Amino acid sequence: MSKISNVLTMLELLETGRKYSISELSKKLEVSDRMIRVYKDEAEKAGIYIDTIMGPYGGYVLNQSIRMPIRKFSKEESKILLDYIKNEKDSERREKLKSLQDKINSSYIRNNDDVISDKLTDEIGKKYNVLTRAIKEKRKVKILYYSYGKGENERIIDPAEMFLFQDGWYCAAFCERKQDIRHFELKRIIKYELLDEKYE
DSSP states (O other), rough: HHHHHHHHHHHHTTHHHHHHHHHHHHHHHTHHHHHHHHHHHHHHTTTOOEEOOOSSTTTTOOOOOOOOOSBBBBBHHHHHHHHHHHHHOOOOHHHHHHHHHHHHHTTTTTHHHHHHHHHHHHHHHHHHHHHHHHHHHHTEEEEEEEETEEEEEEEEEEEEEEEEEETTEEEEEEEETTTTTEEEEEGEEEEEEEEEEEEO
16 A cells, blocks of 8 residues: 555544554554654644554554545445446346445445534544644644633633543643633634744
8 A cells, every 4th residue: 555545544543542552553554663653754744643652551542533534435436336236247247246335335335424523523623633733842822712701802822731521622721811721622712823932
């Protein structure tokens, strides 16, 4: 497989939330340990940060939601295959095509719920990637935040940590306006801008 394909496959494995050691990933992708480290670097250049757990039981963990490219068949594509099956004259080849379609239908068909879920998580994923990058690079972020009862207000924050609480992603950050640590829910961040200015 190509490097891009291997990076995507590695991200799909890590997206499950499970910790994988470098050796486990290298066996699954059939590449060297060194190449797994290269793939990690390539992902981070694209703004997808993979956490490294040190020690004998360490490995890589993906602590963020990301928008993966669609690598599944759609129902429309399945119908195209069905047309080929109907027009196939050779009975043995037709049976092989039917078997292939059964496998596709059982494992790889994207339904409407998948598409809706992708749309809901896409914007949250972008915010997560920007804030994670800000934490790693110690850069300030300017946000337009919606507060219940107060409406929209602009803040400059120093992001410190991302965490999941009751099915929602939050960023713990020092708020320059409040001069205190605040928790910002990602879905209430309306606009965001990664600044060049760094924080201690």
